[in-house]
Structures are given as structure tokens and as C-alpha cells.
Amino acid sequence: MNQIAVIGSGTMGNGIAHTFAQFGYKVNLIDINQAALDKALETINKNLGRQVTKGTLSAEEKDNTLTRITTYSDLRAGVEHADLVVEAATENLELKLKIFRDLDAAAPVHAILASNTSSISITHIASVTTRGAQVIGMHFMNPVPVMKLVEVIRGYGTSDETTAKVMELSTKLGKTPVEVNDYPGFVANRILMPMINEAVYTIFEGVAGVHEIDTVMKLGMAHPMGPLQLADFIGLDVCLAILHVLHDGFGNPKYAPCPLLVNMVRAGKLGVKTGEGFYNYAAGTKDAPVSSKFLN
Template structure:
């Protein structure tokens, strides 16, 4: 297994492509438009420069990594020789089902189809293909080149062979794969998202402010990042989408998204990627500044 295709060149997609290419896999990075792909390559280059400056990568290894990535704007061309395709598109059920129908049509019969979904059912995704035994979840963590965990999610029809291949492949990337079964949110987000949602409720109900909530969790619980900052980093729209999957999947009101989160997403305040969520984000600044909306009067 040497030929990898990655669908989607956003934060997760370019991180996945970077990681495979760094470990000398040939990677086809696929997106619907070339400017998005150009931006992804620039991001990968900057992240590789950071690794070089830290001494974890040589300049020669950076060059080889970039050479290992080829970009495509059509799925048909990008996946025709792939051994593994990793889908890393937006967390939207309809979009993912459409992509997997196309992958099943255009990918070689032997190819494994993986989704980087953080919450959507692998069984549901596999059901739109004719190769359910070869459909699996590979949930990487952000930032992909740094974070060690890969949640490997078995759908109802996923075979032992496919699971073993993906577990081994993840180890080849120097990741730590953890096998989990296919239920809403899997493990990571089934536990993480209710915590983030509760932190937002704590703010919404006026128990404490943004800075105070995050400080309690960082200093009191040894979290490297407070839950509100983490929500901004993940993307508030992504958090909302995952909570909706949990709420719909379990039918339990404890997963219902906080109204404040719903309103912030509707207002376009989606976190770091839009420049404002619970905090303000300015280019190049590492200082955390609480959003004006949540500053104490």
C-alpha cells in the first residue's frame, strides 16, 4: 500500500496528506478547485518549515515530502490508482455519502475507503457502496502531523482484514491507533463534545466568564487548553454538527447543543478560522483576547 488519495484540502485534509507524504507514501490530494489546493500546499510547506526549524526534519526530507504530493481537482482522476482513499471533507452527511458513492465507482476494487469523520456513522457511509467490508473510519486528531492518536472505527460490515491493515498503516505513520465500534461520536467526541457543550452552558447561564471557565479546566484539571478555546480551535460549526449527530443518534436531551453555540454559528462566529469565537484571533498573535461579546462590563 503506497498510493494514497486524500479528499479535501482543508485543515484535516492537508494535515493527513502531509503526514502520509512525510512517511514516503505517494499522495494525491483532491479538492474541487485549484486555489484551495495551492493554499493547502503553502500550509504544508509552512508546517514542514516549522519541523525543520525544530530539528525534527531535514531540508532534504521537506523537499521529498512535497515531491510526494500531487494535486487533482477531480475524484475520478485522483483515485484511479489509489490503494487507500481518506475522505476529509466537511462534516456533512449528504456530502460524505455523495463522495463515497463516487469513490466506490472510480476507485480500484481493492482500494480501502476511509473517512476522517469525527461523528458520522461508518455503517451508514458504507451502505452507499458495494464494498462495505473495505469501508472504515480513520479519525485523525488536529494538528495531524503532531497528534499521535488515530481512532480506527469499524462499521457493521468492516472486515478484520481491513481493520488490521489500517491499524498497521497507522503505526507506520508513528501514530497510536485505537480500535472502536461504530456508535455516534465514537469515543473521542462522545466524551469531548458534552464537556465543551457544558462549558458553553456554564458561560450561557452566567456561572463564570470565558477566561475563568478555561482557567479552571487548565489549572484544575491539567487540560493543556480550556474547553472554550478548544471549541474555537475545532470550529464552533464543527462542534455544533457533532452535537447534532449525537443528539439525533441517541435521542438523549443531554446532547442538545447549547442555544448560545447555535446562535454563534448562525452569526458566523465560528472560532479561530473566522477570527472570532469565544476569543478574538489576530494573525501572528498568540495572546488570547476574550471576544467583546463576553467581556465583563
């Protein structure tokens, strides 16, 4: 596999493009919004610059990485020579189904179609294509250039050959791939989201405050970041969407989202991306104070 196409130039998409390009692959980064593509290239340039400053990348390697990335606002043109397409669009089922229908028609017959979805069924996504054996999940973790895990999700019809190729490719990116089967939330979010939801319930029921809950998990359980701060970084809307997938997929009330989380999303308090969630990010993400809503 030499030619990679990445659909979506947001946080995950530009991180995936950055990583593939850094490891020598030619990458077509595709988005319908040219302004978003320009912003993505700025972000990649900035993040590569940080690597140069830290001494983990040379200035020459940075320049070479950037030259391997080409942007496209037309999906068909961007994927026509792709060996692998990684979809990293918004976590919305109908949008992903449309993208995969279009990809099936536009990508070469040999191309593997992967989704970076964090919870949506790969089997469902594959059902709208004529190449179910070549559809798979590649769930990268954020920030993609730093985090080592790739959750490789096999749909019901994903072939052994496709799985082996994606596992090998992930290893070539310096990642640790973990193969999992296609059930709601896969492994990472099936375990993580109920923990975050329980942390929100702990506030909702008045057991403890935001800072106290996160401190217990950081110091008591050796988590690098507390669950509420992590939820802010993921996006509270994304957390809510994944909980809905778990709740609908299993029909188990233990996955029902906390009413406080629902209200925060309705109010537009989504975390870092809106400047406020459980913490306030008006002055940046470092040492963010607890949002006034949660102060006693």
C-alpha cells in the same frame, strides 16, 4: 499500501497528506478547487519548514516529502490507482455519501475507503458502496502531523482484514491507533463535545466567564487548552454539528446543544477561522483576548 489518495485539501486534508508523504507514501491530494489545492501545498511547505527549523526533519526530507504529493481537481483521475482513499471533506452527511458513491465507482476494487469523519456513521457511509467490508473510519486529530491519536472506527460490516491493515498503517505513520465501534461521536467526540457544551452552558447560565472556565480546566484538570478555546480551534459550527449527531443518534436530551452555541453559529462567530468565537483572534491565535461579548 503505497498509493494514497486524500479527498479534501482543508486543514485536515492537507495535514493527512503531509503525514503520509513524510512517511514515504505517494499521495494524490484531491479537491474541486485548484486555489484550495495551491493553498494546501503552501501550508504543507510552511509546516514542513517549521519541522526543519525545530530539527525534527532535514531539508532533504522536506523536499522529498513535497515531491511525493501530487494535486488533482478530478476525483476519478486522482483515485484510479489508489490503495487507500482517505476522505477529509466537510462534515456533511449528504456530501460524504455522494463522495463515497463516486469513490466506489472510481477506485480500484481492492482499495480501502476511509473517512476522517469526527462523528458521522461509518455504517451509513458504507451503505452507499458495494464494498462495505472495505469501508472504515480514520479519525485523525488536528494538527495531524503532531497529534499521535488515530481513532479507527469499524462500521457494522467492516472486515477484520481491513481493520488490521488500517491499524498497522497508522502505526507506520508514527501514530497510536485505537479501535472503536461505530456509534454516534465514537469515543473522542462522545466525551469531548458534552464537556464543551457544558462549558458553554456554564457561561450561558452566568456561573463564570470564558477565561475563568478555561483556567479551571487547564490548572485544575491539567488540560493543555481550555474547552472554550479548544471549541474555537475546532470550529463552533463543527462542535454544533457533532452535538446534533449525538442528540439525533441517542435521542437523549443531555446532548442538546446550548442555545448560546446555536446563536453564535447563526451569527457567524465560529472561532479561529472567522476571527472571533469565545476569543478574539484579530491579532492572531496567541494570547487571544476574550471576545467583548463575554466581558463583564
